[in-house]
Amino acid sequence: MSDPKTLSEKIWDAHVVHSEAGQPDLLYVDLHLVHEVTSAQAFEALRMAGRKVRRPDLTIATADHNVPTADRDKPWPDPLSIQQVDVLDANVGQFDLTYFGVNDVRQGIVHVIGPEQGLTQPGLTIVCGDSHTATHGALGALAIGIGTSEVEHVLATQTLPQARPKTMAVEVNGELAQGVVAKDVILSIIRTIGVSGGIGHVIEYRGDTIRSLSMEGRMTVCNMSIEGGARAGLVAPDDKTFAYLEGRPFAPKGQDWERALDYWRSLPTDDAAKFDKTVSLRAEDIEPSVTWGTTPAQSVNVTGHVPDPDSFADPGARELGWRSLRYMDLQPNTAIEDISLDRVFIGSCTNSRIEDLRSAASVVRGYKVSPKVSAMVVPGSGLVKAQAEAEGLDQIFLEAGFEWRDAGCSMCLGMNPDFLLAGERCASTSNRNFEGRQGPGGRTHLVSPQMAAAAAINGHFVDIRGWRRN
Amino acid sequence: MDPVTRIQGVALPLNRADVDTDQIIPAKYLKLVERTGFGRFLFDSWRKDESFVLNDPRYAGAQVLISGPNFGCGSSREHAPWALQDYGFRAVIAPSFADIFRNNCAKIGLLLVPLPQDEVDILLKRAEANPNTQVIVDLESQSVSVAGESWSLNFDVDPFVKHCLLNGLDDISLTLQHEADISAFEAQRPDFLPRTKVTA
Numbered sequence: 001m002s003d004p005k006t007l008s009e010k011i012w013d014a015h016v017v018h019s020e021a022g023q024p025d026l027l028y029v030d031l032h033l034v035h036e037v038t039s040a041q042a043f044e045a046l047r048m049a050g051r052k053v054r055r056p057d058l059t060i061a062t063a064d065h066n067v068p069t070a071d072r073d074k075p076w077p078d079p080l081s082i083q084q085v086d087v088l089d090a091n092v093g094q095f096d097l098t099y100f101g102v103n104d105v106r107q108g109i110v111h112v113i114g115p116e117q118g119l120t121q122p123g124l125t126i127v128c129g130d131s132h133t134a135t136h137g138a139l140g141a142l143a144i145g146i147g148t149s150e151v152e153h154v155l156a157t158q159t160l161p162q163a164r165p166k167t168m169a170v171e172v173n174g175e176l177a178q179g180v181v182a183k184d185v186i187l188s189i190i191r192t193i194g195v196s197g198g199i200g201h202v203i204e205y206r207g208d209t210i211r212s213l214s215m216e217g218r219m220t221v222c223n224m225s226i227e228g229g230a231r232a233g234l235v236a237p238d239d240k241t242f243a244y245l246e247g248r249p250f251a252p253k254g255q256d257w258e259r260a261l262d263y264w265r266s267l268p269t270d271d272a273a274k275f276d277k278t279v280s281l282r283a284e285d286i287e288p289s290v291t292w293g294t295t296p297a298q299s300v301n302v303t304g305h306v307p308d309p310d311s312f313a314d315p316g317a318r319e320l321g322w323r324s325l326r327y328m329d330l331q332p333n334t335a336i337e338d339i340s341l342d343r344v345f346i347g348s349c350t351n352s353r354i355e356d357l358r359s360a361a362s363v364v365r366g367y368k369v370s371p372k373v374s375a376m377v378v379p380g381s382g383l384v385k386a387q388a389e390a391e392g393l394d395q396i397f398l399e400a401g402f403e404w405r406d407a408g409c410s411m412c413l414g415m416n417p418d419f420l421l422a423g424e425r426c427a428s429t430s431n432r433n434f435e436g437r438q439g440p441g442g443r444t445h446l447v448s449p450q451m452a453a454a455a456a457i458n459g460h461f462v463d464i465r466g467w468r469r470n
Numbered sequence: 471m472d473p474v475t476r477i478q479g480v481a482l483p484l485n486r487a488d489v490d491t492d493q494i495i496p497a498k499y500l501k502l503v504e505r506t507g508f509g510r511f512l513f514d515s516w517r518k519d520e521s522f523v524l525n526d527p528r529y530a531g532a533q534v535l536i537s538g539p540n541f542g543c544g545s546s547r548e549h550a551p552w553a554l555q556d557y558g559f560r561a562v563i564a565p566s567f568a569d570i571f572r573n574n575c576a577k578i579g580l581l582l583v584p585l586p587q588d589e590v591d592i593l594l595k596r597a598e599a600n601p602n603t604q605v606i607v608d609l610e611s612q613s614v615s616v617a618g619e620s621w622s623l624n625f626d627v628d629p630f631v632k633h634c635l636l637n638g639l640d641d642i643s644l645t646l647q648h649e650a651d652i653s654a655f656e657a658q659r660p661d662f663l664p665r666t667k668v669t670a
């Protein structure tokens with residue numbers, strides 16, 4: 001019997017190509033996801049060095065960050081965006097990569113399309129030049145965000161030198177109350193461990209609460225691992241994972257499916273394996289959460305109040321708290337439900353999957369968006385959009401006064417035509433409330449899709465637990 | 471990558487925790503397809519405030535940045551280290567750094583110097599009190615000191631990163647020395663693993 005191992009250690013050890021004392025391990029990469037913003041300089045460097053893409057058959061590209069989500073067939077407003085996507089088009093052509101371009105129905109946010117296509121599978125090593133790559137960990141893959149030089153490295157060698165991370169277990173047990181969802185779970189976890197609590201670690205999310213989440217919910221949780229500072233985050237694959245994957249375009253078929261299943265079933269953490277760090281939360285303590293500040297750890301329950309930074313023991317937290325409140329233009333002790341909003345954004349790789357849209361639509365049905373609010377829904381992929389339209393969700397949103405857009409990162413990052421104006425306050429289902437993240441001077445409050453939907457209708461935050469669905 | 475050995479220069483004090491890469495360079499500047507020219511957008515929003523330390527002419531030409539814990543958190547954008555380097559910074563001193571940012575800096579030769587908070591505080595105070603303070607970061611001896619003074623502070627650096635920085639090594643070439651290992655690994659990969667290309 002070999003030493004007991006955790007899920008992430010099993011995946012790591014199965015991918016070490018070369019290991020030498022005093023050096024990082026050289027890991028093989030099973031799947032490399034490429035997008036327009038972090039790849040141009042990598043392809044250029046490859047060309048300059050006369051190198052090729054080693055494994056085009058393990059690489060896939062899409063355009064998501066910098067694309068408009070409306071009127072795509074008309075000329076795009078920003079020539080630089082056109083250029084960046086044109087450069088990607090040219091690179092995938094030159095290096096012969098599989099590409100879901102803007103006119104492909106499979107185009108979408110890179111972290112939505114991997115699982116959707118069945119490319120994301122348990123036990124894989126996955127990299128992408130994007131910090132939210134951990135999303136793919138929801139299927140039991142070890143998925144790591146990398147920078148552009150590392151993108152170049154993977155393109156050229158299909159490997160990545162990486163220092164072995166430490167392991168961290170985040171255990172959530174118990175039953176979530178009605179209206180409390182995956183987004184609230186991860187916001188509570190980050191509130192508990194802090195924005196740097198996960199540095200140097202891979203988090204495995206465990207416990208019966210995590211097991212009870214749908215695959216989409218697990219993706220929401222894993223997605224925000226980086227907001228706790230973690231290298232990656234994952235959930236052990238189980239029957240739910242296998243049922244999600246079966247029949248997807250790139251999932252194994254026939255005999256391969258059986259062989260893959262055998263491998264996948266061997267992956268979960270051994271009973272006797274030890275984690276370097278363990279954190280536990282009780283599901284009963286988790287409530288619908290809203291961020292009040294400018295880091296994802298600064299959140300409170302919707303029934304709570306904006307905290308008074310003077311009450312924080314740590315001087316650094318106090319100073320940061322006041323800075324955040326000044327930026328957010330909030331006073332201490334304001335009731336969260338009294339905060340009124342200008343914009344609502346439902347989308348991003350955290351919450352733009354079909355389940356997210358269904359749950360937001362179930363809140364919206366039969367209501368109208370507050371006249372003070374401008375609200376939009378941006379599906380995570382062209383296929384999510386098509387599915388939602390087949391279910392009539394687009395009509396529910398449109399009748400309520402939401403805009404219904406094409407797939408992309410949209411207002412998650414203030415790069416494409418969708419962004420907040422200075423001073424605008426937004427309830428957003430995305431993952432970062434940093435200063436200016438959704439546009440210079442914009443103010444972001446992170447919430448779940450249901451909470452965002454209810455806020456759009458009321459013009460301020462409301463506790464979704466008391467919501468009367470039509 | 472140019473070798474990194476010894477850096478001496480003015481140190482800019484940026485006493486903030488959790489400086490994220492969206493602050494270092496906002497997304498709207500990530501549309502460029504080159505690696506250079508990002509320095510003029512460094513800390514773009516904060517720079518609009520005249521009292522922001524980057525606008526203080528006494529720190530012009532600073533080569534060392536001193537900041538708070540969890541520096542470089544958030545987005546993986548390598549444009550953040552590119553912007554710092556393009557602006558003229560060659561080293562960043564802070565109590566801790568985010569993982570992806572740390573890897574990105576190692577690849578481009580921007581030296582990260584982790585020091586305990588109390589030691590960072592000393593350097594911050596010195597730089598704030600006297601902008602002419604010349605901070606010296608020496609990679610070989612893994613030490614930080616102030617020109618003309620005899621004390622020094624030691625910092626940790628990954629031995630492999632140190633080796634690559636001191637010698638200006640290109641890590642793709644290093645990896646390709648293991649070509650035989652990579653090919654051997656590929657030969658034994660099970661064929662149920664996914665391919666992005668559908669073969670007939």
Ligand code: SF4
Nearest residue numbers: 132348349409412413
């Ligand atoms: S949706 Fe936002 S967080 Fe996700 S990949 Fe796009 S920009 Fe990054």
